[in-house]
Structures are given as structure tokens and as C-alpha cells.
Amino acid sequence: MTATVITDPATEPEQKLPGTVRTLARTMQLAYRAEPRLITLSLAMALLEAVPDSLFAVWLMILGSGASKGSAPMIMVGCFGLAASAVGAWLLQTVGSRVQRTFRMRVGAQLEAHVAGLQASVPTIEHQERPEYLDRLSVLKEQVWQLDHLYLAFFSVVGSLVRLVITLGLVASVNPLLTVLVIFAAPTVWISSKRSAITQQATERVAPHERRHRHFFMIGTTQQAAKEVRIWNIGTDVVRRRRTAWESWYAPLARVRWASAGWQAAGWTVFAVAYIAAIVVTATVFGGTAAQVLLVVTAGSHLSQYVAMTAGNADFLRMCLDASQRLVWLEAYATRHADRASGPIPDRLTDGIVFENVSFCYPGTDAYALRDISVRIPAGSVVAVVGENGAGKSTLMKLMSRFYQPTTGRITVDGLDLEQIPAEPWRARMTGAYQDFFTFELAARESIGLGDLPRSDDRAAVVAAIGRAGAEDVVDRLPHGLDTQLGPTWPDGVDLSFGQWQKVALARGFMRDGTLLQILDEPTAALDAETEHALFESFAGQARTGEAAGRITVLVSHRFSTVRMADLILVLSGARLVEAGSHAELMAAGGLYAELYGIQAAAYRR
Ligand SMILES: Nc1ncnc2c1ncn2[C@@H]1O[C@H](COP(=O)(O)OP(=O)(O)OP(=O)(O)O)[C@@H](O)[C@H]1O
Numbered sequence: 001m002t003a004t005v006i007t008d009p010a011t012e013p014e015q016k017l018p019g020t021v022r023t024l025a026r027t028m029q030l031a032y033r034a035e036p037r038l039i040t041l042s043l044a045m046a047l048l049e050a051v052p053d054s055l056f057a058v059w060l061m062i063l064g065s066g067a068s069k070g071s072a073p074m075i076m077v078g079c080f081g082l083a084a085s086a087v088g089a090w091l092l093q094t095v096g097s098r099v100q101r102t103f104r105m106r107v108g109a110q111l112e113a114h115v116a117g118l119q120a121s122v123p124t125i126e127h128q129e130r131p132e133y134l135d136r137l138s139v140l141k142e143q144v145w146q147l148d149h150l151y152l153a154f155f156s157v158v159g160s161l162v163r164l165v166i167t168l169g170l171v172a173s174v175n176p177l178l179t180v181l182v183i184f185a186a187p188t189v190w191i192s193s194k195r196s197a198i199t200q201q202a203t204e205r206v207a208p209h210e211r212r213h214r215h216f217f218m219i220g221t222t223q224q225a226a227k228e229v230r231i232w233n234i235g236t237d238v239v240r241r242r243r244t245a246w247e248s249w250y251a252p253l254a255r256v257r258w259a260s261a262g263w264q265a266a267g268w269t270v271f272a273v274a275y276i277a278a279i280v281v282t283a284t285v286f287g288g289t290a291a292q293v294l295l296v297v298t299a300g301s302h303l304s305q306y307v308a309m310t311a312g313n314a315d316f317l318r319m320c321l322d323a324s325q326r327l328v329w330l331e332a333y334a335t336r337h338a339d340r341a342s343g344p345i346p347d348r349l350t351d352g353i354v355f356e357n358v359s360f361c362y363p364g365t366d367a368y369a370l371r372d373i374s375v376r377i378p379a380g381s382v383v384a385v386v387g388e389n390g391a392g393k394s395t396l397m398k399l400m401s402r403f404y405q406p407t408t409g410r411i412t413v414d415g416l417d418l419e420q421i422p423a424e425p426w427r428a429r430m431t432g433a434y435q436d437f438f439t440f441e442l443a444a445r446e447s448i449g450l451g452d453l454p455r456s457d458d459r460a461a462v463v464a465a466i467g468r469a470g471a472e473d474v475v476d477r478l479p480h481g482l483d484t485q486l487g488p489t490w491p492d493g494v495d496l497s498f499g500q501w502q503k504v505a506l507a508r509g510f511m512r513d514g515t516l517l518q519i520l521d522e523p524t525a526a527l528d529a530e531t532e533h534a535l536f537e538s539f540a541g542q543a544r545t546g547e548a549a550g551r552i553t554v555l556v557s558h559r560f561s562t563v564r565m566a567d568l569i570l571v572l573s574g575a576r577l578v579e580a581g582s583h584a585e586l587m588a589a590g591g592l593y594a595e596l597y598g599i600q601a602a603a604y605r606r
Pocket residue numbers: 129130362365368369387388389390391392393394395396
């Protein structure tokens with residue numbers, strides 16, 4: 001079951017990482033916006049620190065010259081200069097590193113918040129489900145701490161460049177021809193820059209293996225997997241698989257690093273030969289004085305040190321840019337995917353939600369998750385969606401929640417294209433409870449209250465939601481009632497059973513009032529059939545009455561005893577809608593629904 005061609009992820013323009021210059025400029029802009037004074041001060045300190053350091057060769061030359069001429073004032077100037085340089089370098093470095101550390105901490109916290117904010121700002125969830133983006137985001141999450149290092153690396157590059165320029169000037173004062181020495185340092189700089197780019201490419205290539213070895217580590221160490229790991233006795237196998245994934249991640253990276261280190265060593269050999277030649281030429285061909293030879297020896301060795309420093313810092317800067325590139329990519333992604341819809345949101349539903357020839361393939365795949373779905377869900381109805389695993393039920397919910405847009409066809413809400421309705425206010429009029437809910441480990445009141453943030457502190461609203469979800473039994477057993485901290489890893493935290501956590505999630509799903517759409521995607525799968533049945537009867541009752549009139553409730557369940565109470569039942573099979581109607585209509589039609597219902601009813605009778 002395949003569609004024609006959708007997209008080729010490898011050639012999509014939005015897959016490309018931005019260039020390094022753009023990345024550097026943007027990251028600097030972000031820091032300047034966050035900490036304008038601290039970044040200026042840090043840069044000024046980096047420039048100042050470079051001066052006393054690189055003047056050492058001058059004071060040494062004056063001292064050497066004074067000694068050879070027997071000039072006491074020159075010796076005094078040389079000694080005083082050396083002492084002043086040493087103290088100045090130390091003082092500036094101490095103050096500079098303090099300022100830079102403060103700057104780094106402050107800007108780092110803001111960048112982390114920026115990354116989290118960007119991820120949450122994208123109205124769709126494609127970037128959190130698509131493997132290529134997941135790898136990129138996983139690398140960004142791993143490297144988020146590196147973002148602030150970029151500034152340190154940048155200041156260091158600036159500082160080492162200043163040192164390099166001063167030192168080159170000193171060498172040129174002996175003979176301008178000696179400046180060619182720096183050309184022999186070029187191979188090391190070039191190799192260093194290539195090294196980072198090659199390592200970055202290799203890191204991207206092996207990112208899936210990195211994610212896998214972390215996943216296996218998580219399986220081997222977390223509480224969620226602990227029972228199954230022991231029951232299936234897969235502990236050793238998990239360790240072996242993690243090792244294999246780690247090797248697949250690490251071995252190619254190590255090969256690339258070793259190869260580039262070899263090239264770098266060759267580059268340094270070239271510079272070392274040129275440095276020795278420069279000293280010999282100064283003493284012989286240029287007929288330099290002892291003081292001048294001393295200057296070339298000192299400044300020359302500093303030159304190699306500063307070239308190494310510049311190259312090393314440039315390399316570090318590149319590495320840090322690697323994380324920033326992903327950040328700038330995420331910014332561009334978030335901007336490209338920003339919600340531009342501006343249509344009105346109906347106050348209450350009068351007509352309903354209509355699927356018009358809707359087909360959907362997950363981005364980057366060409367298999368249909370939903371194919372040519374056309375159906376009208378009337379306002380005020382309770383709809384059940386059934387079908388085998390992978391039939392497309394959850395995908396249908398994701399499209400209604402506007403997490404994705406249909407590949408072809410459209411969904412309308414009271415006649416208005418859902419794509420024209422902005423995602424955020426649409427979701428503010430929705431509520432949802434899912435099979436794969438999240439366990440928010442907060443106080444019970446907060447964990448439930450999150451379902452309607454503006455009213456999260458409203459105890460009465462939380463209690464009402466608990467009542468609607470039938471979760472009183474869970475809260476009654478908590479030692480401090482609604483104020484009990486959930487999650488066993490927190491002080492005084494209590495753990496809940498899976499079913500209890502699910503009821504908490506369900507209560508969260510019932511916090512909002514005045515919703516237009518209520519999605520219940522197997523939210524009671526962990527509960528027994530009778531409890532589920534009773535709860536759904538109550539949900540259906542709530543959906544059909546009072547201020548909720550017009551609201552559509554869509555529930556996914558594999559239990560036909562629950563499903564039968566719905567006004568409309570949609571039967572999905574292999575991504576297609578194969579039947580739609582009430583329980584009585586579908587039973588009378590004698591199709592797939594009737595067959596599956598018969599099988600399940602017989603199983604219960606046995
Ligand atoms: N993020 C995704 N990326 C690519 N394919 C996906 C993604 N999520 C689901 N699919 C595929 O889309 C199809 C429909 O999946 P969906 O989750 O909608 O099924 P479902 O009917 O809800 O199944 P279940 O009853 O097991 O929850 C499946 O073939 C599934 O593999």
C-alpha cells in the first residue's frame with residue numbers, strides 16, 4: 001500500500017544545517033540580546049588579556065640587548081616589563097575568567113530555555129516523531145550545554161588572533177621576510193578546520209547508533225523496563241546490544257579522529273622545520289644581533305604556540321558551532337512551521353467535523369496511514385473508532401488535533417477548513433486523554449490541574465474533573481490527598497499503579513470546560529472492561545447534555561461492549577474507512593464490525 005512519491009528526506013532543503021558564518025552571527029546576536037553588557041565586557045577582557053602575554057618577547061629582547069651592551073637602564077626596563085607583563089597577565093586572566101564564567105552561566109540558561117521554547121512552539125509534532133529530526137534534536141539536547149561554550153571559544157579565538165598579530169609584528173621588526181613563517185602554519189589551521197567538519201559529518205551519520213545505545217542503556221537501567229528485563233531474562237542481551245550499538249557509533253568516529261590526528265601531526269612537522277630554519281637564517285643570512293635572535297627564538301616559539309592556540313580554539317569554536325547550527329536550524333524550522341492560520345473558532349459546534357477525501361502519509365514515508373477518508377461527524381455526537389492495530393485510529397485523532405495536516409483532502413469544522421483555524425486556540429477548545437499518557441510527577445492537584453492551566457489552582461475545578469473521570473478512589477488513597485507528591489523518586493513521593501496513573505491522566509483530560517472536541521484515545525485501556533464501560537457511559541452522558549451540547553466526543557477502544565453505546569461507529573481497516581454507522585446499523589449490515597463484535601461477545605460468554 002504505497003502512495004506516489006511524497007518527499008525524499010535526504011534532499012529536502014529544510015534538512016540542511018545552516019552555514020557557520022550565519023550560525024556564528026545569529027548566536028552572537030542571541031547572546032547580545034540576552035546579556036549586552038556582559039558580552040561586551042567579556043570580549044574586551046579577551047582582547048586585553050592578549051597584550052601582556054604577547055609582549056614577553058619584547059621585554060626579553062630589551063633585557064638581552066641591555067645585558068650585551070651593559071646598559072643598566074635597559075636591563076631595568078626589561079625586568080620591569082617582564083614583571084608587569086606577568087602580573088598584568090595574571091590579573092587580567094583572573095578577572096576575565098570570572099566575567100566570562102558569569103556571562104556563560106547566564107547566557108547558557110537562557111539558551112537552554114530558548115531551545116525548549118522553540119521545540120514547544122512548533123504547532124505540529126513531526127519534528128518529535130520523524131527519525132532524521134529526532135537524531136538532530138537528540139544531538140542538540142546532548143550538546144545544549146555546549147552552546148554557551150561557543151562564546152568562550154569565540155573569545156579565545158579573538159584573544160589568540162590578537163596575540164598572533166602582535167607576535168607577527170615583532171618577528172617582522174627583525175626582517176619582514178620572517179613573516180613567511182606563518183604560511184608554514186597554514187596546513188595545521190586548514191587541517192584543523194577540515195577535522196571538525198569531517199567529525200561533524202561522521203557524528204550525524206552515526207547519530208541513530210548513538211540514540212540506540214542510549215536507548216538500550218535506558219532499558220537496562222530504568223524502572224519502567226525493570227520487570228520485563230527480568231521476566232524475559234534479557235539483561236545480558238540488552239547489554240550486548242548496547243555494546244554493539246556503541247561500537248557502531250564509536251568505531252567510525254574513532255577512525256575519523258585518528259585519521260585527522262595523523263594529518264595534523266604532519267602539518268605540525270612542516271611548521272617545526274620552518275621555525276628552525278627561521279632561527280638559522282636570522283643568525284646567518286640576516287646577520288641578526290644576539291638580541292634579535294633571542295626575539296625570533298621567543299616570538300617564533302610563541303608564534304607556533306599562538307598558531308596552535310588559534311587553530312585549537314578555531315577547532316573548538318567549530319565544535320561548539322556544531323550545536324549552534326542545530327539551534328539555528330531549529331529556529332528556522334520553527335519559523336517555517338509557525339502557525340499562519342487566522343480563521344475564527346466557532347463558539348459552539350452546530351454542524352460538525354467533516355473529513356473530505358482525507359489521505360495521510362507520515363512525512364518522510366510513502367505508506368498511507370489513512371486513505372481517502374470521507375465522513376461527517378455530527379455536532380454533539382459521541383463517535384467510536386475501531387479497527388485492528390495500525391489501522392490508523394490514532395492518526396485520525398492526530399489530524400483532528402491538528403498535530404499533522406492531511407497529505408490530500410481536507411477536514412472542516414462547521415464548514416471552515418481546519419487548516420485555517422490556528423492550532424493553539426483550537427487546542428484550547430479541545431481536551432484529550434491518551435493511552436500513551438505522560439506521568440507528570442507533581443503534586444496530584446498540579447498533575448491534574450495542568451489540563452487547564454488557568455484554573456490549575458482552582459481546587460473545586462480539580463475535584464470536579466476527578467469526579468468526571470471517576471478517579472475519586474485514586475485520590476482517596478493518597479496520604480495527603482490532592483497535595484500528595486506523585487512519583488516515588490521525589491521526597492515523600494508516592495508511586496501509583498499504571499491504572500491509577502491512567503485515571504490521573506483521564507482527570508487531567510476532564511479539566512477543561514466548554515470544549516468543542518474531546519478525544520479519548522484508549523484512555524482506559526489499563527482499566528477493567530466493566531469500569532471502562534461505566535466510565536464511557538458517564539462520558540457519553542456528559543457529552544450529550546448541558547453546556548457541552550455541540551461538543552464532539554471521539555473515543556478509541558478495542559472493547560465492543562463500550563463502543564456500542566456511541567452514536568456513530570467508524571470502522572477502520574488498512575488505513576481505509578470500511579464501515580460507518582450506529583451499532584444497530586452495522587450489526588444489521590453484517591460486515592466487519594458485526595463479525596468482530598460476534599467474536600468478542602462469544603469470547604466473553606465462554
Ligand atoms: N510517527 C509515525 N511515523 C511514521 N509512521 C507512523 C507514525 N505513527 C504511526 N505510523 C504508522 O501509521 C499507521 C497507523 O498508525 P496508528 O498509530 O494510527 O494506528 P492505530 O490504529 O492507532 O493502532 P493501535 O491500535 O495499535 O494504536 C501504522 O502503520 C503506523 O506504523
